[in-house]
Amino acid sequence: MNDALIKEFQAIVGKENVLDAEPDRQAYAYDSAVLDPVTPELVVRPNKVEELGRVLRLCNENGLPITPRGAGSNLSGGTIPKNRGVVVLTNSLNRILEINEEDMYAVVEPGVVTAKFAAEVASRGLFYPPDPGSQAVSTLAGNIAENAGGLRGLKYGVTKDYVMGVDFFDVNGDLVKSGSRTVKCVTGFNLSALQIAGEGSLGVIAQAILKLVPPPAANRAMMAIFDSIDKASETVAAIIANKIVPCTLELMDQRTIELVEDYTKAGLPTDAAAILLIEVDGHPAQVADEAEMVVKICGQCGATTVKAAKDEEDRFKIWEARRAALPALARARPTTVLEDATVPRSQIPAMIRAVNDIAAKYNVTIGTFGHAGDGNLHPTILCDRRDHEEFARVEDAVDEIFDVALSLKGTLSGEHGIGLAKAKWLEKETSRATIDYAKRIKAAVDPKGILNPGKIIGA
Amino acid sequence: MNDALIKEFQAIVGKENVLDAEPDRQAYAYDSAVLDPVTPELVVRPNKVEELGRVLRLCNENGLPITPRGAGSNLSGGTIPKNRGVVVLTNSLNRILEINEEDMYAVVEPGVVTAKFAAEVASRGLFYPPDPGSQAVSTLAGNIAENAGGLRGLKYGVTKDYVMGVDFFDVNGDLVKSGSRTVKCVTGFNLSALQIAGEGSLGVIAQAILKLVPPPAANRAMMAIFDSIDKASETVAAIIANKIVPCTLELMDQRTIELVEDYTKAGLPTDAAAILLIEVDGHPAQVADEAEMVVKICGQCGATTVKAAKDEEDRFKIWEARRAALPALARARPTTVLEDATVPRSQIPAMIRAVNDIAAKYNVTIGTFGHAGDGNLHPTILCDRRDHEEFARVEDAVDEIFDVALSLKGTLSGEHGIGLAKAKWLEKETSRATIDYAKRIKAAVDPKGILNPGKIIGA
Incomplete structure (x- = not known):
């Protein structure tokens, strides 16, 4: 330059x-x-x-x-x-401009770090639920631009469910305002929503108004151990079918358990075929009732053991083990391909069987963990990108994982975004008219094509 | 033609x-x-x-x-x-295509009537919370196109919070698909969201995927009577400040109470300055705790009486009275101008005082009721449009109501939409760049300007 x-x-x-x-x-x-x-x-x-x-x-x-x-x-x-x-x-634009306790919202600059924000909100006696895996470093505008999910999606939703308004710059640097500090607002086109999952390709976020909620009064974390992954995944469906909506309902397969235990020494059962990590929250009486039912359902579905966290330290250990899943898998091989094809939750058993079949068919190593409760699994392929022969098999396996997810009425990406990585598959899930409509909008608001080019809808 | x-x-x-x-x-x-x-x-x-x-x-x-x-x-x-x-x-396109109990979603055609849908969902043991005032006749696509609210906005959100996906026709009749049957989906631009509150000006909804939730296990309705509207509106703020989020928290002023009682003979206290109608729901123990606290807070804030519904019939009466507010007001004069300027809920006391001052200043008759818990009041001006002198005062009063709402960090419209009625005020709340951005999108997807012309962003 x-x-x-x-x-x-x-x-x-x-x-x-x-x-x-x-x-x-x-x-x-x-x-x-x-x-x-x-x-x-x-x-x-x-x-x-x-x-x-x-x-x-x-x-x-x-x-x-x-x-x-x-x-x-x-x-x-x-x-x-x-x-x-x-x-x-945007990481220097990191001021929390307002936390309004009476009206339960916050106004933030784009570069505020998610976990710092959540902690500040908690210190005021409120709760910001979205907790993407990268929350320790990720920024709130990044979360909005990717519509980041996390462990609490099942009960609390994802980032988009907490965006009340977004002010953003158009490509010319003029400020566009959308949304409000009010719970209800229908003033004008829903332009805030268009910045959600827009990956900065339709504008650059300048400020966001985020919804806060009262924190749950109580919670209880549990771990259920299974000798078959089928039983574990069927348990997930059974819990929801009983109208229990845990705040978190996570699954780890055998490979993930082994690698996490090797990494954290948290005392996970390395001989288990799968574990479920479950937390219910809310009013203390509700938590007690739901925890009792969860334990019962796990038993009925064939869990060999169900352990409830005895105290906050126990609970912390369970979630620390879960958060270690990705780094633990990433240590095993030079390249970690972390997918997030997502299916309606009742299809989790079918999806897990398909992923394991695909791993065998292409002779690739896949560890699967993730947010089973909302159908958002993370089949993680462990490989070495420098090995071209192996990586070609990995790419074929990924293709087939997407095909299966779509055939089960799922989606290409639950929470990681389309970006450059999945743009080529977008039409398969949607339609030619969908891509055309998106491209017309993109061209209208960014005629030179300079706002994060190549993302989502391709070049 | x-x-x-x-x-x-x-x-x-x-x-x-x-x-x-x-x-x-x-x-x-x-x-x-x-x-x-x-x-x-x-x-x-x-x-x-x-x-x-x-x-x-x-x-x-x-x-x-x-x-x-x-x-x-x-x-x-x-x-x-x-x-x-x-x-x-769209009213003949009224089939419910799928209610999926395991995955808690439904797929519907655009013309399904809201109340019929909610009843069908309830019969399957699930819950569709959005309940706009017109639910007995309104259609689901109409609700989406206007982002309709209702009485449960405070706890359960509004229509947009239940839209998982929308397929819509572009102006050429080609089908655009967006969203998914999965709780998490970030596949492509958030085009579904653009149809929400889009009033059919960016596409015509062909099908929607709607989120369902488990119904609350218990509920309790209460009525609190006040001898001053200030005390009533301060009670609203106090309930929320105590971290209680009722599913419904409605207010009626004296004029509304009198007209409703005249219309329904429901036994409302016509000598009261204001009443609050409150319902809490959830786990039975939570309902008991919250109801007890609500009664206590109402007393502390100066309620003269707090009555709890003894049974389902009692509860039904309370909500029937609330639902009668608009028809009861509408009977009083030939023309009913129903506004929905909305403010952050802590500003409700200030907003109500301002509305009463405006009524006095312009010598117009305003009955106020509405969703006080989410800041969404309905100041309703009773007049006769054929009386040009009076109607000019009404229009000035409406202008000033909007100015006050914006000065209190509120919005022009909480749930009724911009349509033709409020397009001229839109720039005041947003910015020139906001209107320009919206117009660029509109022109891109509807180059001839034939999709519901003149709405939201004007001609």
């Missing part, structure tokens, strides 16, 4: 917030997806929201592709700067 | 489903908003979803404005055929 233009960016955000040295730029060439890196021409970090708008305007005037980036923790290539241009970092 | 074109519509939907006689067309010239009627050129009623697509294509080929219409129960002019053209009725 020429020096004059770099100086213009420096004039907006300050010299120290414009990175043009190659090693600095290389750090923003990739994200958490298994995809080829692309080094941007420049990295710019605004420190005020109005600077963000001015940076966008300057990019637009110069036809420079814009890749907004929070923590880069997404798993679908949403923050890879495919057409180079400028990576715009 | 010329006969050849009429014959083409008849060829798609059958002769009996094309209305071209003037008296028939006049019946579709207005809806439930207080606005001038516009008689369409033709009224067409498809009987199959694929016929709907073909009707849209024929309209598009001939540049005919399209006004989709369910029950016409909206309050913002969303179904007035402003540029004439064709009113497309």
Whole structure:
């Protein structure tokens, strides 16, 4: 990039917030997806929201592709700067502007870290439920742009269920406002919602109003151990069929259990075929009733053991083990392909059988864990991308996992986003008219095609 | 409209489903908003979803404005055929395609009546919470297109919170698919959400996937009587501040109480300044605890009496009285202007004081009732539109109500939609860039401007 233009960016955000040295730029060439890196021409970090708008305007005037980036923790290539241009970092825009306890909402800048926000909300006696796996580093605008899910989706929903309003910059750096601090708002087109899962390709989030709820008064965590994965997955369906909606209902298969135990020494039963990790929450009497029913249903469905957490430390251990699933799997082989094809929850048994058949058919190693209660499993393929023969089999296996998910009336992606990784499959789930409609919207609000190009609907 | 074109519509939907006689067309010239009627050129009623697509294509080929219409129960002019053209009725597309009890969702055609759907869902042991005032006649696609609210918004949210997916026809009659039968889905742009509150101006809904939840195990309804409206509205804020989220928390002012009692003879206290109607639901122990706390808080805030419903009949009476509020007010004068400016719930006391001041200032009669718990009040102006002098004062009062709502960080419309009625105020709440962004999207997906023209963003 020429020096004059770099100086213009420096004039907006300050010299120290414009990175043009190659090693600095290389750090923003990739994200958490298994995809080829692309080094941007420049990295710019605004420190005020109005600077963000001015940076966008300057990019637009110069036809420079814009890749907004929070923590880069997404798993679908949403923050890879495919057409180079400028990576715009939002992590310095990290102020919580308001937490309103009476009206139960918060107003935040885009770069607030999810877990820090949730902790601050908790300290005010309220609850922000969305808890994506990357919450320790992920940003709230990143969560919105990917519509991040997490462990509590079954009962509490996902990020989109907590977005009351989004102000965002259009490609010209003008501020678009949508939504409200009120529970009900139907003023104008639902433009906030269009930024949800939009991956920054239709605008760049400047501010969000997020819904908060009262925290549950009590909770109870349990672990159920099974000698067959079929029994475990059938238990998931049986719990829901009994009209119990746990806040969390997670599954780990044998391979995941072994690797987690090897990594954490948490005392998991490495001889089990599968475990379910279950938490119910709410009024203490409801928690007691539901926990009793869950234990009973697990037994009826063939669990060999059901353990309830005795105290907060016990409970913490259960969820620490679950959170270790991905890092534990990732240690096993050089490359971790983490999928999130999702099915209606009653199809979980069929999906798990299919994943295991596919692993055998293509001779690939798949560990499966995830949010069984909401049908959102994470079949995780452990491989080495440098082994081209093996990786070709991995890609075939992934294709077939998607085909099975769609045949079970599921979806390509539950919570990781389409990004670069899954754009090519999008039409299979939707229709040609769907892609055309999306492309018409994209072209209308981003005529030069510079807002995070190549994502979701392809180039 | 010329006969050849009429014959083409008849060829798609059958002769009996094309209305071209003037008296028939006049019946579709207005809806439930207080606005001038516009008689369409033709009224067409498809009987199959694929016929709907073909009707849209024929309209598009001939540049005919399209006004989709369910029950016409909206309050913002969303179904007035402003540029004439064709009113497309969806009320024959009224099949419930699937109620999936295991996975807790339903798939419906656009014209299913809300209350019939809720009853069918209840008969399967599940619960569809959205309950707009017009639910006895309103259609589910109408609810989605207006993002209809209702009495349960505070705890259960509004229509948008139950939309998992929408398939819709673009203006050319091609089917766009968005969303999924899964709880989590981030596949592609959030196009379903764009149809929510879109009032049919960005597409015509062909099918929806709706989320269902387990019904609450217990509930308790209460009525609290106050000798001052300030005390009543402060009670609303106090209940929420105590982290109790009732499923319903409604307010009626003195004028509304008197007119409802006159209409229903339900035994309401006509000497009260205000009443709150409150229902808590959930696990029986939670209901007992919360009901006890609500009674205590009402007393602390100065309620003169708090009555709990003793049985289901008692409970039914309370909600029947509430549902009678609008018809009771509507009987008093020839014209009923029902507003829904909405504020963060802690601002309810300020909003009610402002509405009463405005009524005095402009010498207009306003009865106020509504969903106080979610900040969504319905100040209802009783007048006679034929009295031009009076109606000018009414319009000034409405202007000022909106100004106050915005100054209290509220919104123009909580649940009634923008339609024709409020389009002129939209920029005041948002920004020029917001309107421009919306217009770019509208022009991109509807280049001829024939999808429900004039609504939301104006002409």
